[in-house]
Amino acid sequence: MVERRRRAQPIYPKDLGAIVVRADLYPGAFVVEAGTGTGALTMAALRAVGSEGRVVSYEIREEFLAEARAAIEDTLGSFPENLELRLGDVGRDLAERDVDRLLLDLPEPWEAVTAAAASLRAGGILFAHCPNVSQVQRLMDALREQGGFGLLETVELLERGWTVRGRSLRPSHRMVAHTGFLTFAHRLAGGETFETESEGFRS
Secondary structure, eight states: OOOOOOOOOOOOHHHHHHHHHHTTOOTTOEEEEEOOTTSHHHHHHHHHHOTTSEEEEEESOHHHHHHHHHHHHHHHSSOOTTEEEEESOHHHHOOOOSEEEEEEOOSOGGGGHHHHHHHEEEEEEEEEEESSHHHHHHHHHHHHHHOSEEEEEEEEOOEEEEEEETTEEEEEEEEEOOOOEEEEEEEOGGGOOBOOOOOSOOO
16 A cells, blocks of 8 residues: 655635635734645735734644745745744644634634634634535534634635637536635624624625
8 A cells, every 4th residue: 555645735716815805814914824734825814914914823734834834935935024833733722812813724623712712802703614514513513602703604615717719608617616615703702692694795
């Protein structure tokens, strides 16, 4: 049997754009991410927060962290001063407080909910990327059990191109279908609990 080295999976561009907008990654924001993975979401967050913002990214695998650092330096030309990469388990090691946005790309994001509740400021937003709907269910259960989170929302994005050539106007034969479920939750003040069902985009 030939062993294959497991590699981090990137978050697709169609999802990155939605994460930046729906999680409202704004200039000057303080963003914490876990795990770093390929660094794709890390770089998207850096661009969104700008030079006045700050990004701290946790990764539990040392080899992934080294590869992400190399990819970030290669893409951006140098390592940004407002980025910090940390080796650690965000559910256990998260020390930051008054965080504006917390971005999770973890196999078991529900294990970071308690730490997220202590870390996020009131009005802050938690985002989680989950490949499987069973992961989403466990995350939602953990958020409701924790309390103090509201406006819980999960979406899935499908991207289909079109062929436009002369009289040929038709959908492309291939599309970027399921890549992951995107879940968002807002940290509420005073430990309140509020939830709403939403359809479509909510500003």
